[in-house]
Amino acid sequence: MNEAILSIRDLVVEFEVREGNLRSVDRVSLDVPRGAFMGLIGESGCGKTTIVQAVMNLMPENGYIRAGEIFFDGSDILKLSEEELRRVRWEKIAMVFQAAQNSLNPVLKVSEHMVDTVLAHRREPKSRILQRAARLLELVRLDPGRVLDSYPHELSGGMKQRVVIAMSLLLDPELLILDEPTTALDLISQAYLMERLREIHGELGITMFMVTHDVSNVAKVADRVAVMYAAKILEVGSVEEIFYDARHPYTRGLINAIPSIVGDLSEKRPIPGLPPSLINPPPGCRFHPRCPWATSICREAEPEMEEVAPGHFVACHNWRGIQGRRQ
């Protein structure tokens, strides 16, 4: 595996809410290898979006990074000044937010969006910017002749989302972070966007980090996958390891809870119980109240990440004992 372009170490992020301190990310460590297409999956409220906000240092007002380091290309971006950080954002790390199709300014043409984006970071002749913009629009299969001259309202949701992705690539970033990129798109546009992302990844060699609740999208595009539950990363591995050889009971339960248009449905089951509160998480392993294999140690001690095969990490006390056993 390549060295990590993004390396998160023991990150702790808390939100101050009325009921107390909500620890949304709890001592999370995660490596995104250079050149990878990495997926981070988790259900709503598990803290996956908070990780992204921390990486971009775009925390909401009541959110605080309490501890940890985030290395990008070897330097800790949490220690950068505002100006240094501004250069890293978009030039080195670009980001496409949830429902980003709505982030376009309705009174600016796509071409103006493109030019403004570049000029905010460096001086460059307009014609050169538009040339590059046209190339990137072609990469996301849009007709530059038509789209550059359009206002956002003249484009469909799927087209706008692809415009935003082309914009995010304008400054030739090394890492593209995508947070739920397909929200609010219809099914066919979603599938189309996923195929384009896969192509862009192959053609530009850029590192991609996609955060989503959609297990199936990750199955389609990612080559490496991390699974998050209740502020913790529970398992990391190749996409094959996660989907065909998962070791954590939560990963196995989650994949087994997703219905499909093909295959046997009789083995599909929901995971019993509910995710825990992050204000008062259960002691020990956070999944133990829902886990069919929980033993006394799970209630007492928090499991550490173990490498069960090269590059495949799991945080479960009992991963050896449950291998091959059915839920």
Added chain:
Amino acid sequence: MMLLELQDIHVIFQRGWLRKRRGAHAVAGVSLALEEKGILALVGESGCGKTTLGRVALGLLRPTSGKVLYEGKDIWGRGGKGLRPTGQTVYQDSYSALNPVRTVYQTLAPPLRRYGTPRKRLREETKKLLEFVGIMPPDYFLNKYPYHLSGGMRQRLVFARAIIPKPKLIVADEPVSMIDASLRLSILDLMLRLNRELGIAFLYITHDLATARYFAQAGRIAVMYLGAIVEEGRMEEVLERPLHPYLRALLSAAPIPDPELARKRELMPLREAEPPSAEHPPPGCRFHPRCPYAQEICAREMPPLRDLGDGHRVACHLVEMLPPWRLT
């Protein structure tokens, strides 16, 4: 006898209030039937008219033309008042479906009282109901407010309330799309239990083919595109032998939680990836501008829904000429 029959339903929304102009043709000639205790999944993308059709099915919206027969009687015909279906709806957003200042008990007790539970037994009946829909332990939840409950629990509460009048039909419009993936099946399982144990028929409206397949395995599916049904039949048969190019495109795009299959499968190439506006649907077959097989007739005439035998109905001029279907 059929519980519900929709015959050639059209819904046209008017626009403007001084000078009425013809607006969106949201439902364009839909005929569908649902058996007593049956399950029908109505699948389509946003804006296709599926929610409007669900409202018509329950008698909440009067169609511009067409008949709604409930147990054989025309609910908008003469003397039709009072024949409104003993039906209930459950929507996507359980939070806005519940009164935020009423506890679980206060949500369920008034309708229980109204439908004949004696005052003395209200508490006991409420607890029984909670247990039945899987809100356990009931004592713990009785005095909780909706914001104390998780999305899944709230949706269970909405179903508990919906079954109090002993409905014969529930229209469930995207009931699981706001629920976490690990819990979605548990709500679909609850709906299956209501169907099996209480004999409630379900019209399940969704954009998600995978949950439609899970819930309506033994039932039927109708696929809707821009106001019209393009294919309808038994779920098993339709998914095994999908015919309409739109359904094939949907199936080729539907998410599959399996990396190998998901990568092997190819997205069906459409002439246009983006759907046209629902307000100005194209003439003829509404799918023809995107359809890779479209011929001249498709732009001219709207294809009728034809029964190909075995109750598998398709609205496509070119059914006989389509290539055989393979998912991967």
